[in-house]
Amino acid sequence: MNEITTPRRATVHDVARAAGVSLATVDRVLNNRPGVRPTTARKVADAVTSLGFQRDLSASLLARARDLQVRFLIPAGSNEFMDSLADAASRRIESALIERLQIAITRLPLLDARALVDSLDVLMPHQCDCAVIVGTEEPAVLASVEEATRRGVMVMTLVSDLPGSSRRHFIGIDNVAAGRTAASLMGRFCPQGGKIALVAGSMHLHDHHDRLEGFRAVAAEYPGLELLEPLEGHDEHQETQALVEQLLARHSDLGGIYNLGAGTTGLLAALRRTRRTGSLRVIAHELSDCSRAGLADGSIDVVLDQNPDGEIGAALAAVRTLALGAGTLENNEPIEIRIFLRDNLG
Amino acid sequence: MNEITTPRRATVHDVARAAGVSLATVDRVLNNRPGVRPTTARKVADAVTSLGFQRDLSASLLARARDLQVRFLIPAGSNEFMDSLADAASRRIESALIERLQIAITRLPLLDARALVDSLDVLMPHQCDCAVIVGTEEPAVLASVEEATRRGVMVMTLVSDLPGSSRRHFIGIDNVAAGRTAASLMGRFCPQGGKIALVAGSMHLHDHHDRLEGFRAVAAEYPGLELLEPLEGHDEHQETQALVEQLLARHSDLGGIYNLGAGTTGLLAALRRTRRTGSLRVIAHELSDCSRAGLADGSIDVVLDQNPDGEIGAALAAVRTLALGAGTLENNEPIEIRIFLRDNLG
DNA sequence: GCCGTCATGAGGCACGTACCTCAAATTTGA
DNA sequence: TCAAATTTGAGGTACGTGCCTCATGACGGC
Incomplete structure (x- = not known):
């Protein structure tokens, strides 16, 4: 009769105590606010790792008193798959709201790089934390992604990747x-x-x-x-x-x-x-x-x-994780290919 | 260039104002505390539906200052699949903690109804919000599930269902x-x-x-x-x-x-x-x-x-939803059957 | 030794909900 | 009609984090 249980969680207070600094300093380090000496920052970082501190997402979002804003930029046109992607996204609007994620969807002319760039360029950090795009690999698009990242708008690619760009994550199948x-x-x-x-x-x-x-x-x-x-x-x-x-x-x-x-x-x-x-x-x-x-x-x-619902879900999960946590996404496994016959349609 | 955005959320304060009652009364209704006249409860319920109020999960869990405790009761023995179920559960211990879900796992002798009943009977609401069991359809097990529900411990069935029992949810494939x-x-x-x-x-x-x-x-x-x-x-x-x-x-x-x-x-x-x-x-x-x-x-x-990771994930999501929200689970679609060939093993 | 800059500390308010106490208002029963 | 029981209101504290202000300390150059 084997038995496994979970440990207890550390808070910012614990980190402050362990690092021998004040709460304010811990806060400055955790949220990359300026005005902390490298030596002090290191002490805090050490305390974080040794305590295994993880920011409490609930409290964090609550304190921000602000939802995460995600905008999907999805091609329109005769392509049924893109429609089902957009449908999947809009189906999740309500349930995402419970997790403090606000979803916005923009449909764009099919394969029109100019339209994509225009939509991306107007997104500002105060109204959009993350743009999820289905983009073609063209110089103007790549430049626009770089610029958005520089402004503070995170970009993720969906279905079709833009390798080598500053996109934070790719969601799609192999x-x-x-x-x-x-x-x-x-x-x-x-x-x-x-x-x-x-x-x-x-x-x-x-x-x-x-x-x-x-x-x-x-x-x-x-x-x-x-x-x-x-x-x-x-x-x-x-x-x-x-x-x-x-x-x-x-x-x-x-x-x-x-x-x-x-x-x-x-x-x-x-x-x-x-x-x-x-x-x-x-x-x-x-x-x-x-x-x-x-x-x-x-x-x-x-x-x-390629499971549009799964892709949208993965995108939203990635936004949550990346918008608050550390720089990387550990769970980087690609979306699974689903195989359907008449008999497992459900 | 179609455009979809999300609405704003209502809080308990809004509900109280709309129902013409105090916060305390709203709280009593929302958490089924005693001492509210049916007429008043109805006013609150109406306000909830008309405003589309949804409890803020983050704030709710934060206020409880207590994680949701989930215990998996999984058979042991030579069955590899049960092992992979247990592995999937323990792999999620860490990530679940971020969402204020504490996971505990008990491995039980294979197909031993007595052991399952014994483990179930000792679970009390203050240390376990939900028990997720892989149970056989036997009278003693069924009785134990009823008793747990009566005590205030929610029970969910995994892989193999117990239809007709008071289990709140079943997770498994068709x-x-x-x-x-x-x-x-x-x-x-x-x-x-x-x-x-x-x-x-x-x-x-x-x-x-x-x-x-x-x-x-x-x-x-x-x-x-x-x-x-x-x-x-x-x-x-x-x-x-x-x-x-x-x-x-x-x-x-x-x-x-x-x-x-x-x-x-x-x-x-x-x-x-x-x-x-x-x-x-x-x-x-x-x-x-x-x-x-x-x-x-x-x-x-x-x-x-049958995707043990997906089943564990679905179980945890269901616990989150059921432990706080209303009585039912809308998203009641069964787990998908995954089909693997050599070429999509990843 | 004085001023300016930077690093840090101390503390408070806010987010939305849970849960508690105590008093006031209302209903109920005899 | 009065006391008892029940229902409701008012208000507080707490959860963990974000973000703000203000005060203090340390350091530099002049």
């Missing part, structure tokens, strides 16, 4: 692993081998590129699989539908389709017309009304989902 | 859906059909029973699949290993194995000896060192996992 997983399933689905079609949005999108790379790497382990050249539907429903119809007409012996982009609506429309049940395995990305329907009626076998 | 998912994958893995073996711990375990039921229902949709009678390895490694070795010897044409129990170590040992790569698809439950290794070396194709 897209190479997603592609690998899709190939691993497809390989097992087609033990006799067969032709596999690849449908992407655009090879210029970093996440699509990663997925393709992962898929190709693992598909190579299944010698029976023959990968066709990837099609680019630019995440447009009609374009994707036309491409897939053409594809199905040309290859009567197709074994499977991996749709690594966002054009699932168009794909489904094409499949519904020329349905070849049984022989055709379909793997797509992102759970939506459309892909749910596809799973339910059997036209899609598997959906890989 | 095991029928897990079985269905396994069958759905197996059916796609074996497009030519084939013999499928089922390995369980015991049919008396509710979760194993549910998984089998789900698997059978969906497997029936794949006419080529021939299900063998389920074997019972009692979650013991050696017994399972012996059973599987015998099984493999008898059926040289076996197409797949679904291990819906906890004896994965034994299964793996048997597979490693008589390995038939390529033709044999294996689906197992619960991610562990052992099943990870199986995924990595290809002896297991898919692992369905």
Whole structure:
């Protein structure tokens, strides 16, 4: 009958006593206020670590008498996934408020760096503690992120990272692993081998590129699989539908389709017309009304989902931690890829 | 450029003003203290709903000057999954402390109702706000849960539910859906059909029973699949290993194995000896060192996992919500089943 | 030795809620 | 109708931290 319990917590008073300084000095050190000699600051820091002091988040937020302000900058447009991200964020407005987090959401023109920069540049520390952005890797965006950080507005990246920038944190899935997983399933689905079609949005999108790379790497382990050249539907429903119809007409012996982009609506429309049940395995990305329907009626076998609710939740948790605590985030594991079949849709 | 922002929060002072009563009375109503006329209580309740008042958790916990005490009662023994549950709980001790949640863990003899009852009966409200138990459905356990609730100790069930009891919440996966998912994958893995073996711990375990039921229902949709009678390895490694070795010897044409129990170590040992790569698809439950290794070396194709970390996190969140707020938990969605292949292990 | 600058201490108020006491107002029962 | 019981109000202190002011001490250069 093993037994584990938790220790007691230290307060700022304990730290002051242990360091042999006053409360005011401890406060100055903890909140990087000026006017403390390095020697004294060190004494306080030592006391903090030796006591294992952790700031009480509740009391801290209470004392500030001010909520943490988080602003999401999310692309709009025909992209269903971005909609579900925004929906996930707005669903959490109420529950986040209980934890003293105020959420604001701005929808921006799709893939418009200028609009993103403009929205980011006007955010000031007194009205926004953290901006969470889905940004493209362009010089103007990077410069804007640096400037926001300099002003005192923390920036986090969502879905698509900006490595090398001063963004404090990235929230998103491992897209190479997603592609690998899709190939691993497809390989097992087609033990006799067969032709596999690849449908992407655009090879210029970093996440699509990663997925393709992962898929190709693992598909190579299944010698029976023959990968066709990837099609680019630019995440447009009609374009994707036309491409897939053409594809199905040309290859009567197709074994499977991996749709690594966002054009699932168009794909489904094409499949519904020329349905070849049984022989055709379909793997797509992102759970939506459309892909749910596809799973339910059997036209899609598997959906890989990057869990927008989980991403928003992770973002909010990171804001809480970073806005008050130390500089780094220990729990830096990426968002998990969710795998859905008809039978675990819930 | 759409725009969404959050409203402001009401405090107890606002409620008192709106209801036309004093702070003391509001306090009495909010914390069900005696000495309030029903008419007055109703006025306060109306003000609460009309203002959308929500108690400030931070301030509430701060004022109590006392952490929430949660005690996990988890079986010990050879069951790896229970170990990982306990590990997940102890990993959260530190981070939970920041949120004023004190975690205590008691490991109990496996499937010993007497030990569980004894541990539950000694928990008093002043030292334990909530007990989270993995309990079997036996009269003595049920009685003990009722008694704890009566004393003022909240009880939540984990992994295995006690429906009809006064437990405030259940945290676990939908095991029928897990079985269905396994069958759905197996059916796609074996497009030519084939013999499928089922390995369980015991049919008396509710979760194993549910998984089998789900698997059978969906497997029936794949006419080529021939299900063998389920074997019972009692979650013991050696017994399972012996059973599987015998099984493999008898059926040289076996197409797949679904291990819906906890004896994965034994299964793996048997597979490693008589390995038939390529033709044999294996689906197992619960991610562990052992099943990870199986995924990595290809002896297991898919692992369905009930995400112990997620379950512990959900339990803690539920405690926070229930211990302070209203009677019910809105966010009552079950834990998601995680699906792992070699390629999304992370 | 005087002034200016910097480092530190001492203390207080605030945040929103919990919980306590005591007095005043109201209702209840006989 | 009066006393007892119940309900309500008023106000305080506390929780741990943030942020503010003011006083004191230490140090430098002139």
